[in-house]
Amino acid sequence: MNQNAVLRLYTLLWGVVFFFFGLARAAETPDLYFTEVHHCPAEPEPEWVEVYNASGGPLAFEDYRFCNRTKNWSASQGKTRTKRDTLAAYETVIFTRDTLLLREYLGFKDVRLIQYAMGYLNNTAGSLAICKGDTVIDSVAWDKGTVTCPSGFNPQTGRAENTPGYQGRVDLYRGRSADKGEKTQTGNQAPFTFRLSTRVVRVNKTPLRVLIESDLPVTLRLLDSAGREQWKTEVPPHSNTWLNIPLNHLSGIGVAYIALASGSYEKMVGFLLRP
Known part of the structure; x- marks a missing residue:
């Protein structure tokens, strides 16, 4: 053998x-x-x-x-x-x-x-x-x-x-019934949950990633400090993968936002972009 x-x-x-x-x-x-x-x-x-x-x-x-x-x-x-x-x-x-x-x-x-x-x-x-x-x-x-x-x-x-x-x-x-990720609203009725890899990002050093857990498609957008859309993508259901956010679409440092939406439900969270 x-x-x-x-x-x-x-x-x-x-x-x-x-x-x-x-x-x-x-x-x-x-x-x-x-x-x-x-x-x-x-x-x-x-x-x-x-x-x-x-x-x-x-x-x-x-x-x-x-x-x-x-x-x-x-x-x-x-x-x-x-x-x-x-x-x-x-x-x-x-x-x-x-x-x-x-x-x-x-x-x-x-x-x-x-x-x-x-x-x-x-x-x-x-x-x-x-x-x-x-x-x-x-x-x-x-x-x-x-x-x-x-x-x-x-x-x-x-x-x-x-x-x-x-x-x-x-x-x-x-094990537990609760998420370790960030809840989008109280209870389990929200159409998605999500988590950011960090809330403080350094230009050209620290990547920003987002994990979305949903049974439905989710629209993911990158907004500048004024709330203007700089980038957008559609995340399919059950993607179960960390997604890279292309920060090169932002023109400067400071506060920016990630917006997520499914149907009429939307959630927005801020992060800090540092030099």
């Missing part, structure tokens, strides 16, 4: 184990679970997985590991370990083998990254699981039919997604 055949058999066996584990735990809410997996990103972006703490309390990294890896999450941080060797309640963390490169790719800093020797995730068929000691907490498996590379996916919805560090309503159905 050649090496590739052995690897495929190993992946299949892990997938079978995780499948039956998932059936046994279907009615339970795990402390930790996967919210995004990017097993085949476009070069040079490194592979990464996102994990969410739904337990309601801090969890010690030293108690958890990826099941087919020996190092726990705390040990993986090496010399970079700090007093924050825990994952706070309702916090998200991203694991990747190259944090510097992934941070450069993301372009913003409000996402927690941990460098972990994950090896290389199989692009065509693979699986990954979280263990606490020898107990499997959560697992995910994928194949060619899961998503079209280089897209990542959300195991909770089965859809393509690229929202690092952000959990929306769909992601949190196994």
Whole structure:
């Protein structure tokens, strides 16, 4: 049996184990679970997985590991370990083998990254699981039919997604019912929710991105300090992707605005553009 055949058999066996584990735990809410997996990103972006703490309390990294890896999450941080060797309640963390490169790719800093020797995730068929000691907490498996590379996916919805560090309503159905994103109005009757990557932007240094979660199309506009439209686009339903705002359409520094509308409902939020 050649090496590739052995690897495929190993992946299949892990997938079978995780499948039956998932059936046994279907009615339970795990402390930790996967919210995004990017097993085949476009070069040079490194592979990464996102994990969410739904337990309601801090969890010690030293108690958890990826099941087919020996190092726990705390040990993986090496010399970079700090007093924050825990994952706070309702916090998200991203694991990747190259944090510097992934941070450069993301372009913003409000996402927690941990460098972990994950090896290389199989692009065509693979699986990954979280263990606490020898107990499997959560697992995910994928194949060619899961998503079209280089897209990542959300195991909770089965859809393509690229929202690092952000959990929306769909992601949190196994944990809290509230959004971590900014609500557009009280309650859940608003046609969309949204989140800005930052409210203070530096010219040619800090990108501005917006994440929109909606079942309906949303009109997204960039307004100058006088409220005049400088740029406009239509965001399709279920886009689930951070969108870059082209700030080059603004003529100067100062206050500017992002306006979002769906039907007759509109929301506007300001941000500061600095030199």
